[in-house]
Amino acid sequence: MTEYTDAYLDGLRLKGDDLADATVEALFAGAEVARYNTLMRWFDVSGQALPDNVPDAARDYLDATATPPEWVDWAVMERAREFFVDNDVHIATALSFAAMPACYVVPHIARLLSATHSLAYPSRRMAETGQFTVYLMRPDAFEAGGRFLPAAQKVRLLHASIRRHLKQAGRWPEPVPICQEDMLGGLMMFSIQVLDALHRMGVHITPDGAEAYYYAWRVVGAVLGCDPATIPPDLDAARRFSDRYMLRHMGPSPEGSLLTRQLIAMYEEVVPGRLLDPVVPALIRYLIGDTAADWLEVPRSRWDSVIGVAPALLGALERFEDRGPWAAQLSDRLGRLVTVLELSSLTRGRVMHYAIPQELKAAYGVPAPAARWTPPPPADLP
Helix, strand or coil: CCCCCHHHHHHHCCCCCHHHHHHHHHHHHCCCHHHHHHHHCCCCCCCCCCCCCCCHHHHHHHHHCCCCCCCCCHHHHHHHHHHHHHHHHHHHHHHHHHHHHHHHCCHHHHHHHHHHCCCCCCHHHHHHHHHHHHHHCCCCCCCCCCCHHHHHHHHHHHHHHHHHHHHHCCCCCCCCCCCHHHHHHHHHHHCHHHHHHHHHHCCCCCHHHHHHHHHHHHHHHHHCCCCHHHCCCCHHHHHHHHHHHHHHHCCCCHHHHHHHHHHHHHHHHHCCCCCCCCHHHHHHHHHHCHHHHHHCCCCCCCHHHHHHHHHHHHHHHHHHHCCCHHHHHHHHHHHHHHHHHHHHHHHCCCCCCCCCCCCCCCCCCCCCCCCCCCCCCCCCCC
């Protein structure tokens, strides 16, 4: 069993992604980034032939990363997909109002996001995350014609380009931006911390469903350049890593507060009218807790005490789903529709292409069985 000591995690802070980093360095050295980005706009499904004039470094990288890891258990991945279909609206809520604020509560991650995403368009980050997750959970995600692997290949190079920019500009106080520890930390935010948020909302999660959902993100981590040997192998290990990571790094920051204000404003704009605007910060506060919410300067409102009825409302919805297959199917279809509409509003009908930035922002700084999953207890950290 891996012990996630400070010394172990400090070692992960010195490691990046050798393959992606070398590819990006070669593209910049050959002044081929613009050509790569232009060509990659037309490469978006697995099995698609690459254009003849793709730069050699990019072609080698795309060939090397065109298939999923050999160790993937496809039966577990199918259970993860079914879990997502059953809970897509809830997962989207958890990603938006728990996972993203969890990123913002880590100061150096908030600074990174501030440097690499325009704060004038906060929907971009949510659109990219939502689209990426939808691609992952499609039946053809890893098959010819699927969109997930090409998106992951592009995201991996995007991360490598950010590492290069920040290191060259001397804008990062540590040797490796987006290091292996932070890549794993992000994996925890979109996996176990999403499951925690679902539990807090009262969503019925089976142990098998929770493990399958986490397994899918383990696969994602490997595809995105995390060292498979360091990815926590199960939910218990993920809990220990996540707790240690957050304990090491979380805290208040101006960038985190600003990103949170932008997130709240974006969703207040999406929700029709003004009456329900306070629900957005109330839901964030409910899902991440008062300490983190105060660090992020999430405003308080009368809805803070009302939002606690959400688990009861979701319980009533689940009882409706249990009335028969027709009810579950209707609920799933409505959930899928809501998810598609939300993603469409964020992307404004566009496809997010995950291009390599040539420069950074100038300003830096199915019916459920009786068994139910509950989050692993907090790690017993020294």
